[in-house]
Amino acid sequence: MDVKAYMADVGQRARQASKVIAKAPTQQKNAALTHIAEALSASRSSLLAANQQDLAQGQQKGLDAALLDRLELTPARIDAMIDGLNQVASLPDPIGEIADLKYLPSGIQVGKMRVPLGVIGIIYESRPNVTIDAASLCLKSGNATILRGGSEAFHSNQAIAQCIQQGLKKAGLPSDSVQVVETVDRAAVGEMITMPDYVDVIVPRGGKGLIERISNDASVPVIKHLDGVCHVYIDSEADPEKAISIAINAKTRRYGVCNAMETLLINEQQAAGLLPKLADMYLATGVELRGCDRTLSIVAGMNPAGEEDWYTEYLAPILSVKIVADMAEAIEHINHYGSHHTDAIVTENYTKARAFLTEVDSSSVMVNASTGFADGFEYGLGAEIGISTDKIHARGPVGLEGLTSQKYVVLGDGHIRQ
Amino acid sequence: MDVKAYMADVGQRARQASKVIAKAPTQQKNAALTHIAEALSASRSSLLAANQQDLAQGQQKGLDAALLDRLELTPARIDAMIDGLNQVASLPDPIGEIADLKYLPSGIQVGKMRVPLGVIGIIYESRPNVTIDAASLCLKSGNATILRGGSEAFHSNQAIAQCIQQGLKKAGLPSDSVQVVETVDRAAVGEMITMPDYVDVIVPRGGKGLIERISNDASVPVIKHLDGVCHVYIDSEADPEKAISIAINAKTRRYGVCNAMETLLINEQQAAGLLPKLADMYLATGVELRGCDRTLSIVAGMNPAGEEDWYTEYLAPILSVKIVADMAEAIEHINHYGSHHTDAIVTENYTKARAFLTEVDSSSVMVNASTGFADGFEYGLGAEIGISTDKIHARGPVGLEGLTSQKYVVLGDGHIRQ
Structure with a gap:
């Protein structure tokens, strides 16, 4: 032929x-x-x-x-x-x-x-x-x-x-x-x-x-639909209950999907209070945790994350975790290491929510919602042919x-x- | 360097x-x-x-x-x-x-x-x-x-x-x-x-x-902004006055612009009545006319159009003219020879106006208006960086x-x- x-x-x-x-x-x-x-x-x-x-x-x-x-x-x-x-x-x-x-x-x-x-x-x-x-x-x-x-x-x-x-x-x-x-x-x-x-x-x-x-x-x-290196950032002013349910849902709802969270960013003021609880829940469901140096000193049972981890779409029960000083550091991390797919902030602060929506350069940016919602059906499109990580056309x-x-x-x- | x-x-x-x-x-x-x-x-x-x-x-x-x-x-x-x-x-x-x-x-x-x-x-x-x-x-x-x-x-x-x-x-x-x-x-x-x-x-x-x-x-x-091979089609049910003013304006307002008409299509029922008047006006303003065989038998002073003319963006005081049997032939000509830029129909018929708008595959499709309007300022955009002949993005x-x-x-x- x-x-x-x-x-x-x-x-x-x-x-x-x-x-x-x-x-x-x-x-x-x-x-x-x-x-x-x-x-x-x-x-x-x-x-x-x-x-x-x-x-x-x-x-x-x-x-x-x-x-x-x-x-x-x-x-x-x-x-x-x-x-x-x-x-x-x-x-x-x-x-x-x-x-x-x-x-x-x-x-x-x-x-x-x-x-x-x-x-x-x-x-x-x-x-x-x-x-x-x-x-x-x-x-x-x-x-x-x-x-x-x-x-x-x-x-x-x-x-x-x-x-x-x-x-x-x-x-x-x-x-x-x-x-x-x-x-x-x-x-x-x-x-x-x-x-x-x-x-x-x-x-x-x-x-x-x-x-x-x-x-x-x-x-x-x-x-184009390239990779989904999605983040959840738990802000210093996050509601702890919302933070936990979103962080767990975004990772564990399904592992092999592009809108699953791959990196959890947590404000240093929340780390000591929330990380141990979250780690227990992740480890209990079989999620491997790879953390920055500061997280390792808070939580036992985590492996150290390498530079490559921050870029990685695991599509698997693995999560990288990083403690950040403030929202600015979180946004910088997301725009640098992320894939511009879907990223969420958990916060009760109006001004920070507004800034996060504007400054994170991703196809979906969320406040107090799980990255799992990034989907044509959930957005009311009726169906989807894919998720574009491009800016041109769609x-x-x-x-x-x-x-x-x-x-x-x-x-x-x-x-x-x- | x-x-x-x-x-x-x-x-x-x-x-x-x-x-x-x-x-x-x-x-x-x-x-x-x-x-x-x-x-x-x-x-x-x-x-x-x-x-x-x-x-x-x-x-x-x-x-x-x-x-x-x-x-x-x-x-x-x-x-x-x-x-x-x-x-x-x-x-x-x-x-x-x-x-x-x-x-x-x-x-x-x-x-x-x-x-x-x-x-x-x-x-x-x-x-x-x-x-x-x-x-x-x-x-x-x-x-x-x-x-x-x-x-x-x-x-x-x-x-x-x-x-x-x-x-x-x-x-x-x-x-x-x-x-x-x-x-x-x-x-x-x-x-x-x-x-x-x-x-x-x-x-x-x-x-x-x-x-x-x-x-x-x-x-x-x-x-991309490629060429503007724009058409005006004068339908059998065109208002003759509108047809003349639009056909003259679309060609003679400015010659070197992409929204200028390059080919006039005229319904055979209108040709004998309108073409001699239009030809007089075009020739008086120095527009060279290149026509299909049938136009040559109606109007003196026209040159024969070759196949290449129907594809050509003259950007000059030259106009190709073709007599068509009906709107379907006009639309087929436009979609085949045109550059998908801007095309207009002159008609008083509601059904034909509606069909022309749907079936002509161009970035601007007009009813009873001069192709000269295809412009960011005229469309209320405030300014324009160009006219896209693409379908993707813009x-x-x-x-x-x-x-x-x-x-x-x-x-x-x-x-x-x-």
Whole structure:
């Protein structure tokens, strides 16, 4: 197979389909989503069979247990995909919304209409449910999609693709509106990220390594989600009860998620009172603690943290802990060592809360709330395609709106410019 | 001079300064703008002297008259720069604005705070007034700026830079908030567009060639303004009077601007009635007409248009004219040959107006108004740094808001996530 020619063809077909889906009425897009859900429901056995093929190959290749777990489709996971489709169908359609339509001194009316980006390329790893998540959000936002999942999930993704095709067909939308790449050749990714004529934006989903490689090589804009080195800072004026429940929740709710706290910063006035209690709770739940020199003198059972720890996204039951003199030191630490993802302060002080919100340069900044809330659903976006750690275009959890652009509309009555 | 080391130093200093200017209060930023205006006013003679040096060198090098005109500073142009600074000072500060702050089911409040992008690199050609335009918008939006103007304007830009430095100093802002690159070595541009650690976005201002080169080579995001192949479509149901005044205004108001009409599309039902009148008016004002075969049979004095003409941004008193069968053909022509900049329909038909707004894929789409309105001032943005023909981040005229990002702010009262 000539991958270059194949991907150029996929791109051209996506571009053509994007013109149709961009102007598809809401009802038709919703019909496609519910028809895809029905097709998934009717194809449970073939989906599970295809997934078994992938799992068997994965086991032969010696994939690790975590990867095999992500790869696996279960009846419950198929249900979750179906629910997701129905939920996206129930979200308001962002396309065509006209905002800020105002009369200007010249007499013209100017507003901004929300429009699709065009063609969105999604590159992801072994989780087959991403195929449905990504396709549904792109479809609802009027974009054509090219999906390129990990080779380990090839058969599962092709089976899901068949359901998508059935749903699109039944709704009367072009089959090229959603294309799942039909080759495992890695060169397909290289082509996809360097076709600016056919692809408007790339959304990579996966580990930091994948995303960095794609960003470096892409000539198409990339909505990046790099790492989440998230902090909670317990201020001198923190309410101790709130501090403890937030610090515990932010770390222990789930370990492998990007919005989990990786470093706890604690004001020196609070350290002696709170650290021993917190340490007991963390150690009891099996969290390894790595502390700065000052914490080691307060709490037993902690390991010393090295410079590298402050930069690390553990995604594991490990927490680094540092005592700071004041909020300024905490903010400096966060802006220097953090990944500009999500950071929280616990304080009762109004002025410090306000300063923290302004000065911490992260996609989500919180006061008296757990970093675990950084999520498209919790923010009311309805769904998310990822969390952007970029400042350009979209920042933080990216929902339907992040997959759109706005164009100016100008309404006149024969107006000419002087 | 080691350009690589020099630019890395400029970048590092900009990054440091960006942290200070990002949190500078509105009053301090406005004070800097008015102090820069005062410094320009007090330095008229040295500005004109520096400009004379550039003009003399330009004449020696044999620069053409248009370029020398753009290069020239006159007392009126200095006045315009001063007015521009005062006007930007009077605009509302976008930074810190919190939008859409809402309570969510979990009890947290979530909103979006507008924040600076960080460091903005501006690359432009020979017009020294861009130094002030760009610096003032970036400063007001809380960004640090690196300015790299054309080598022909080197002395003028350095003289302007001194005024900027005086103004920043007087307002107590870091002098590195605005840096004018002090070398004419072209390698400086290559460095600037490949320093993602120090530069967050590049705004190139100049011809299509410059912008394409920069976009191709940049590893930093670029807000692109490519060409403006703008159309007016006169529909079968156009009001003839509106059609004539808009078609004449869109072409003849100014020829060298990106929002000037380059192709007139006219419905076949209107052609016999309107084209002869329009042709008389265009020819009387010295506009050369290049038409499709059908127009040639209606109007004398037109030249035949070739395929290339439909793609061309003339920026000159030349207009290509095509007769189309219906709106669908007009929209297809616009989306195929146009540059997605600004396109207008003249019609009294409600349904067609609505369809045109939705289906034309351009940064500004207009009904019964001249394309000449596509401009940040006319749209009420107060000022513009350029017009983006991209869909990512900013589209259409880019004002202060296009130089910012939004971060999520989350306010809680000890909330933890279930």
